[in-house]
Amino acid sequence: METKKITGSEAFLRTLIAEGVDTIFGYPGGAIIPVYDCLYDFRDQIRHILVRHEQGATHAAQGYARVNGKVGVALVTSGPAATNAITGIADAMMDSTPIVVITGQVASPLLGTDAFQETDVVGITQPISKWSYQIRKPEEIAWAISRAFYIASTGRPGPVVIDFAKDAQIGLVDYKYEKVDYIRSYQPVPDLDMDLIAEAADLINNAKKPFALVGQGVVIGNAEKELMTFLEKADIPAAATVLGLSAMPTDFHLNKGMLGMHGNVGPNRKTNECDVLIAIGMRFDDRVTGDLKTYAKQAKIIHFDIDISEIGKNVIPAVPVAGNAKYTLAAITELITPAKHTEWVDSFKIDEKEEDEKVIQDELFPKSGMLRMGEVIRRVSEATNNDAILVTDVGQNQMMAVRYFKYKQTRSVVTSGGLGTMGFGLPAAIGAKVGAPNREVCMFCGDGGIQMTIQEFGTIMQEHLNVKMIILNNNFLGMVRQWQELFYKERYSATIMENPDFVAIAAAYKIAAKHIYEREELDGAIKEMLSHDGPYLLVAEVEERGMVYPMVPAGTCVTNIIMGDNQ
C-alpha cells in the first residue's frame, strides 16, 4: 500500500475509521483542537456528539458499548477535561466496558512543566484503566490507536486511555493502517483446560441441587444461547447479578431472578442450600456475597471466568474454569448428562411466594398512598412490551428498576454496577440510544442523580435523541435515607433535597415533560411518554419513605434477609 504524509490528527481519524468507529462522544478544547479541525473533514464518516461535560462523554461511550458490544469512544481535551473523564474510566474498569478515551495533551516539549491545562493523565489513569498510553510522536499513532481498540475489546474488556500530545496531532507522518491483533505480553483468552472442564462436568453430573450464578461475562462473551442450552440440559436453576440480568429473558423458566443485597429471596437463600454452585462470568462482588465467611460453605463451587485474576480473588472455587464463556459453556454442555431436578427447581416457588406476599404485591399494586417506585417501573416496562433497554442511575431507583423491569433481549440493562456512579444514567442513556437507535431506551433516575449530570439535557436536545427519562422523585437521597432509617437511628443527615421544577428545566431544553402525583395519572402519562416522538421526561412523585426490600445488610450472611414492614 502506498503511503503519503498526513497530519497526526488525520492519521488518528483514519485509524478510528479503520477500527470501525462511526460515532464519537466528545468535547473540544485547546489541546485537542487539531483533531477537531481534522474531524470537520470527516464529519460525513464520523458522527460527533457534543456532550455538555466530559464525564458525560465517557458515560455515553459506556452506554453505547454496553448495548451494542462495540467499543465506545470519547474524545476530550487535556487537564480538567481529562480529570472530568476519570469517573467514566473508573466505571468502565469496574464494569468491564470497552471504551477508548482520547485526551488531548500539551505539546511534548512542555510535558512535565506544569503547562496550561497539563495533567499527568497516564499516571492518574493507570490504576483505573486496562491500558494507558501517551502518544508523543505522530509515528506512534497507527500502532497505539489500533492497539487501544484491540486491548479495550478483547479478553475481559475495559477502558483504554490514549493521551495525545498536541505536537503529535499536528506533525506529519507517513501513515499506513496496521491492525494490531496480537501482543506478545497479553493473552486475552486463557487456553481451555479440558481436564478442568471434565472435572466441573463431573461435579454437575453428580449434583442434586445445582445452582448457577450468571454474570455479565455471559453477555460480553455473547454466550447467552450457550448458557441457556447448558442450563436446560442439566435442569439448573439460575440467577443473575445486576449486570448479568438480561443474559436470560425474565420469563425463561430456569431464571430465578436476581442475586445480591436487593436481589430476590430465592437466589440468595439457595446460594446457601445448593450442593454445586456454578458461577459464570461474575466476580463475587461483596454486594452479591455478603459475608464471605458464611457464603455457600456447603457447596462445591465452579468458577467460569475469562480473567484468571478473578478466580480465587474473593471465593476459592473447587474447580476453576478459565476461558470465554461461549466456549467453556459449549464444552461443558457436551460433557454433562441430561438431568431433571424438578423438586429443587420448584423449591424456589416457596421463596417466590413469600417475597411476593411480603414485598412485591405492595410495591407493584399498592392500594393507597403515594406512587411506589416499583409500580412506576413495572408499568413502564410493560408498556414497552418488556422489550426496552433499561438504563438506570444509582441508588433506590437503580435497585427498584433492575428488580421490576423485565427483559426479553440481551444487552438490555445499562447501569453502573461496580462503581455505583450517581449521574451515570442520563449520559449513559444518550449512549444507549445512539448505540441502539431502533430500540426504546427508558432511563430511570432519582432526584439526586439526575442533578449530577442534568446538563446532558442539552445533548439530548441538540441531537434529537428519543430517550424516555423517568425521575422517581422522593425529594430525598433515598438509598442513603434508607440506610439512615435502618442503621443510623433515623438521623437523616444531609439527605433531604429541595428540588427544582424538573419540568421547567426540561422545557428550557425543549424536552417534553410531565409531572405526575397520583396513581390515576400513571398509565396515561406513560402512554403519552412512549407515544411522543422525541425525548420525554416524566417526573413521578413517589413515596418519600419508600424502601428497597428485600435487603441483605452489608457484610452479613446472604440468608439474613430483611423483608420490611410486612414480615
Add this chain to the structure above:
Amino acid sequence: MSDKTLYTVTIFSENIVGLLNQITIIFTRRQLNIETLSVSPSALQGIHKFTITTFSDESTIDKIVKQIDKRVDILKAFYNTDEDLVFQEIALYKLSTELFLKMGSVEELIRKHNARILEINEVCVVLEKTGHYVETQALFKELSESIGVLQFIRSGRIAINKSKVERLSDMLSLMEKKRLEKEADYHE
C-alpha cells in the same frame, strides 16, 4: 509481621515508560510495603526484569502477582520464597581512610566478611560486600561499632530460581508459534 513471609516477586515486562508505576500501585492498593526493588534488562533483548521483595501472606501475594501478570505489558510475573532461590544483595561501605588504616585488623576483617576494597584515597576507603541481608548487615554493624561508617548503601535483591530454568524464552517462542498459527488460520 509474624504470620508474614518474605516473598520475592519476579516480573518480566516490555520496556515501556511507566511500567514501574503500574506495578507499585498494585502493591499500594493492598497495603504492602516493598522491601527491596531491583530493575534491569534481562537476558532477552528488550525485556526488563523486576525483582521485588515484600512481606506478605500467601493469599495476598498470589492475588497481587495475578493482578500484575494481568497488566497488558507484563510478560510474566511469579513469586517465590527464599527456599526456591539463590539470591544476593550488594552493599558498599564508605569509611574514613585515617581510621581504616589505624584499625589494624584489615586483613582479618576482609577475610572474615569476604569483602573487597574498591577504592582507597586520602579521604575515604570504599568496601564492597555481596551476600544476604544478614551478612551485609553484620559487616555494617562491625564497622559502625569500631571505626564508624561514613556512608552505606545496599542494593535490592537479585535472585535466580533454583528449581527450574528461566523459561521466558520458551514462553515467548510458544506465543510466537501461536501467533503464526493464528495468522495462518486467518489467511486460509
